[in-house]
Amino acid sequence: MTTPFSDLDQYTALPRVDGIAVSPDGSRVALTVSVLDADGTGYRRSIWAVPGSEDDVTATPVRLTRSTKGEGDVAFTRAGDLLFVSGRPDGEGDKDTDAPQLWVLPAAGGEARPVTRLTGGVGGVLGTASAADTVAITAGLLPGAGTDRTGVIAADAELRGRRKDRKVQAILHETYPVRFWDHDLGPDETHVLTLDLGSLSEAETTRPATRDVGDAAAAKHSYPSHLPVLTDLTPAPARSLEHVDGVVTPDGSVVVATVAVQEARGSRSTIVAFDVASGARTVLFDEDDVDHEMPTISHDGRTIAWVRTPRFTPAGATEQEIWVATLDGSGVSGARRIANDWDRWPNELVFAHGDGALLATADQDGRAPVFRLPVDGGAVEQLTHDDWAYSSLRVAEASGAVVALRASWAAPLHPVRIATDGTAIPLATPAPVPDVPGRLEEVETTAADGSRVRGWLVLPDGDGPHPLLLWIHGGPLNSWNQWSWRWNPQLAAARGYAVLLPDPALSTGYGLDFINRGWNAWGQAPFTDLMAITDAVVARDDVDETRTAAMGGSFGGYMANWVAGHTDRFRAIVTHASLWALDQFNGTTDMSQYWQSIFDQDGLHENDPHRFVADITSPMLVIHGDKDYRVPIGEGLRLWSELAEHHAAADGTMPHRFLYFPDENHWVLKPQHAAVWYETVFAFLEQHVRGGEWKRPELLG
Template sequence: MSLPDTSASGPMPSSTSAPAVAREEGFTDFTDIDGFLRIPRIVSLAAGPEGRIVAAISQADEHGARMVSTLYELDPEGQAPARRLTASEKGESSPRFRADGTLLFTSARPDPESGAEADAPALWCLPERGEARVLAQAAGGLGILQVADDGSVLAATSVLPGQDLAGDAEARTARKDARRTSIWHTGMPIRAWDHEVDDESPRLVLISPDGELTDLAEDAGTLGLRGADADLSADATTIVTTWSERIPGGGTRTSIHRIDAASRERTVLLAGDDQSEYAGPVLSPDASRLAVLRCTPSSPTSTSLSFLEIHDLVTGTGPVTAQLGDLTPGEYLWTRTGELLVAGDLHSSGAILAVDPIDGTARIVAEDGVFSSLAPRPDGSLAVLRSDIATPARPVLLDSRVVSPGTAADGSGSGAEPTGGTAAPPRELPAPGTVTELPGTLERVSTQVGDVEVGGWLCLPRDASAARPVPVMLWIHGGPHGSYNAWSWRWCPWLAVARGYAVLMPDPAMSTGYGHAGLNRGWPRRPDVVYAECEALLDLALERDDLDGTRTALLGASFGGFMANWIAGRTDRFDAIVTHAGLWALPQQHRTTDAAAGKMRVHGHEEDESGPAQWYRDFSPHRAIARVRTPMLVTHGNRDYRVPISEALRLWWDLVSTWDGDPAGMPHRFLQLTSENHWVLTPSNALVWNRAVLAFCDQHVLGAEPIPDVLPWG
C-alpha cells in the first residue's frame, strides 16, 4: 500500500496540525536565543496502570552547562497543569510504571538512606504516595529496558574485564585511583559516536521486584551486547536481545538471541547472515509473536533497507512483513489487543499505523505529525509525543476508538476499520515548554524533478513581501537518510526567520518517509543527485516575489555538511556557506569514521580503478578546493567520531593555505567545539554556535559588521 500524502499544500498557521487546547503562557521571542535554549523539552512519556501519565522533561541548568531531566505528572483530562514529581541536581529520567502503580526511574542522585554520592545511575522506585528510594544499583550504572507484569525489570549495565557484578565496584575504584585509561583492542569497532569503545563488557541484568540482580549473559564479552536492543516478556520468563559478533573485513553482524530467565540458557532465534541482520526485537504481550526489523547490508547498488517482520514463535510460520507503504519505521510496540503500532516518517511528516499481525495489513491511527514515545493506557487510548516543523514535541492523547481495533468510530463495535464517524481529535495535555507564537509562517512546497516530486518546507518571515523580499537560506539535512519533518532544538529554522531569513528545507533523494525507492534514489551517496533536487526546489521558491534570490546562504550538517563542502567547489551562487560536521576528504574519512566497515563496503578503496576511484574523484569535496570562492564557516566538535575532527582540520588547512590574499582579509572562519560530539548539545555551546552561524550569514549575506576576532558571546 502507498499511503496518501496528506500534507498541507498552502500556507500553514504557526501551530500546524496541532490539537487545540488552552495553552499556558509560552515562548514567543525567537530573537532571544538564550531563552529559546532554556525552553523545557519533553523527552519521553510513560503510562501507568491507573491511567497516570508521567513525562521526563529536560531543561538547561542555571549556567547552561548541561541539560537536567525532571519527572512531571500530566493530567490525562487536559485540564490541570503538570505537577512536578522529582527534583535533584543530577536529574531523573527513563520513567516506567510497575503494574502496582509504582513509578520507576533512573538517577545518579545521592541515596537519602546512605547519603552516599553515586557515580552512575541507580534504579529508583517512587510509590504513588511516599518517598523515592533506591531499588537496585550497579557500579556500571543501570538503564531500564522493560518492566514485566510482576515488577521485574530488564536493565542494561556493564562490568570491567574479568569482573562480575559483585567485584566490579572494587575494580572500578582501583582503576580510577590508578588513573588507568589504556584500552586493549582486539578488533573493530573501537569508537562509537562520541565515546571510545572500551574494554568493558555490556550486560543485561534481570532485577527482581525486591531489587536482586541476575546477570543474564556473563559470556557477553566486549561486543555481544554493545548497544543491544532487548525486550522482556510480560511474565518475566523470556528475554530477546540483539547479539553482535565480528566478521572478516572489520565488520560486525547482529542476530537475535533468546535467553531463558530461569536457566540463563541462550539460543539463537534469528541468525544474521550475508543478506540480513536484525534489530529492535519486541515481544507481543503473550510472547507468542516477535516484531523485529530485518535489515539488509548496504552495498554499492543499494542502501541498507529495513523490513518490519512479525515472527510466530509458537508455530514457527512466517514471517509476516508489515505493509507500511512509504512509511519509514521508527518506534513500534504491541497493544494489549494484539495489534502492532508503528510510528515513523512519512512524506515530510509522520504517522502511526496499526498493523494486523496475521496478514501485515495496516491502518492509519494518526498522521500529520511526527510521533514518538508511544505509551498505551489501560483504556486503550495512547499517550504520545507529537511534533512538526512548527511545534516542539508535545504530549497528546489519542482516543481509544482510533487506536483500538474492532470498534467503529461511532462506537458501534462493528469490527471493521474506523469508517462510521469521526473519532475525537488528539487532546494536548498541559505541560511545560509551550511555544505559543512563531515569527513566521510555514508552507509545504514541492517541485517536479524528472519523474520525481521533491517536497519540503518553507519557513517565511511574516513581513516578507514583494515590496520587501527577504534573503533565503537553503538547509540540507543529514543522514542522508533523514527528513525535515519535526521540530529541532539543534537546527531550528525559526531563529533564522526571526532574523529576517526565509529557510527552505527540502527532502531530496535518500530522505526517509518515501519508501525504499526514496532511500535508494541517489545511492550510493550521490551529491550531484541530491543537489540537483535541492537546487530545483530552491529555483522554484525564488520565483516568488517575496524572496530575494540575490541574497542566499547554504547550510548543512553531517551529510548536509558534506553536501555544503561539495557544493562550495562547484558554484558561487551563495553568499555564505555554513558546514557543520561535514565530510571533506573522503579517502581519509572513510577509514577514520566509527562506521568505517560500512563506508568501505559501499565505496571501496579509492585506488581501485574498477569503479571506486572515479566515485572518489567526482565526489570527494577536497578535490575542488581550488574552486572554492564562497566564504565558509566551518564548525565541528572534537568528540565527533562519526565525522572525525580531522575532516574539519584538513578543510581548515586547505582553506587557509590556499587563500592567496592578505591573511587579515580571509573570509573563512572555524568554530571549534572541543567538548561537543556530532551534535552541539551543551546549551552554552549551542548559544555560541547559533549566534556565530547567524552572525556569519548576516555579515556575508546582509552586509553586516564582521564578527570580531574575539567572540563577543564566547
C-alpha cells in the first residue's frame, strides 16, 4: 500500500496551508491553501474560512474563492470584509492581461469584486487601518510615469502600452543590484499606494487620464471612477522599496514603512512615516551602519515597536535589538530598548491585546516558540513550551484572540489559536495533517570546544540498522525546526533512511556566541560540529555507520562541498544550489555587498571549498537551477567543470552527475520538477549508499 510519502504523485497532491488572517472580532480565520492543479504542473491557491473559536475545532471549512489564477495575500478590513490579491479576470478590464489586482469579498455575502485596475498589477497588501477604510498596497510603476501622486497611474498605463506594442523588454539600471533571488528587478519600481475603500461605488464610469496624452490615449488609459482613487505615497522611489515592510496607523492617517537608503552597492534599512493626506514623509529611525526593520504599531496607535540591528562585519554577527517609542502622528519620542537580556532574533513582532506587551516568535533550541515581551522592559516570558515552530502571529483587534500557524518535522503548517497561558488549540483546516512514516528523536553531542550541538533524528519503522542521511540546512543563519515541502526527511524515512537534521555553528536559536563560533570561518566549527554529531548518531545500534551520505542546499550545499573535500566517510554527496568558489560567487550573487562584508580576505580564502576539489573521493550529485540568482549557475558549472578536470576518466566518464534545471530557481518549485529532483536523489543514493543499480528517472529521457 502506498502513502503520500512513499509515492511522489500523492505527495505533490497534498494540500498545503500557507497563509492566515483573522477577522477583527476573532470569529473568523481566513486560510490560503495551495493545491495541485488539474494537470499536475503547478499549484493553485484559494481562500478558506474556518471558525476562530476553539469551540468549533471540528467545524467544516468553507471555501470562499475559486479561480484559475488563484488568490493570496489575505487581509481583513475593519468591517470584516476580506481583501485578497488575484489575477482573475474582472469581466470589465483588459481581457489581454492577467495582472493581479486587489479584490474585496464582503463579509455580508455576495461576489468578490476588484478594487484596483492597475496595468502593472498589485504587488500585495502592505496594511489596513483598524478604525478607518484606508488600505496601503504595493505596486510597480515605471520611473518615466512621473511623480504626480494620482496622475502617475494613467501615465504608467500609457508607457506600459507603448513598451508592449513595440515589444521592448530592455531595462536601464542606475543602481546595484539588478536582480533578486529568482527575478530581474525593473523596469518598474515598487511604490506604496493608498486607497479609501469607503469610496468604492457600484457605477461603472471612467475617470480621464490626468495628464495630456492625447484624446485617444486618455480614453484608453482612463481609470474607472467607481474604483477608489489610488494615491502614490512614494514618488520616485528608485529601489528603496523593493523589500518594503510596513503598517497603517489605526486611524488610517499615516503609513509607517521600511525604506532602503542606497549605499554604493548595498543599502541600509530605515523607518519612515508617510502622511496619507499630504504625502509628507518623516524619517523616524536612520543610523549609519544600522538597519531598522519590522515596524509594528499598537492597537491604540500610540506606540511603535521595531527591530534595530547594527551591521554585521567579519568580526561577527550582532544582536537584533527590540525597541519601542511613543508615536504621535508622524513623530516619535521616548525611544527605548526592551528585552535587553533576550539573546534571540525575532522572526516577527505584533502587539498583544491591551498593548502592554509584544508577541514574537524566534528560533530556539530546534523549535520556534511564542514569546511575550513586556513594553515596560520587564522580563521576556516564553508562552509556548512544546516542540512546534510558530509563525504568522495574528491578533484580533476587538477580542484579542491570537491565531498562528505552526509546524514541526512531524506535521506541516496548520492553524491554531493560542490561549493566554500559551496553550495552542488546533483550528479546523481544509488541509488535514497527514500521517508521517518517520518518528522524531532529539539528539545532541559535545563539540571539541565544549559547545552543545543538537539536532533532530528522523527514524523509519523497524529496528535497523538504517542507512543514514546527514542533511545540512541552508541559511546559514537558520535552524532545522519546522516542516519543508521541498526538503522533507519524511520522504527519505518512507524509503528506509534515517535522516539527521543538525544545527551546527551559525545556526539560530542558541544565542549569539553559538552563531559567531562559525563566523568568517564556515569550514571550521560548522564542519567539526557536523562530524561530531554524525559520530554520535552512527554509534547507535539502529544506524548503519557503513552506509551514509551527506546532503545540503545553498549554505548546506556549500557545506556538502566542504565535507566532500575534507572526508571520505560518506558514500555519496548531494549538493544543491551550492557555493563552490567564493571569489567568483561574491561578485556574481545578487547581494555581493553583504557577502563581502561578512568575510575578510583570509576568511574567503581559507574557507573556499573549490581549493580542495582534488581531494574529493565521494561520488557527487550536483543540482542547480539556471534562474538561481542568489547562488548563480556559474557555481554549479564551475564545480562540474572542476570535477571533470580532476576526476574524469580518459573516456570522460565520472561517478558524479549533474542535474540541471534550465527554468528553475534556488528551490526548484514546479511540482513535476520537484518530483524529478527526489527521484534523481533517491536513485543516486540507492546506487551509492545501498549498492543498488542506477535507475535513470523516466522523465529525464
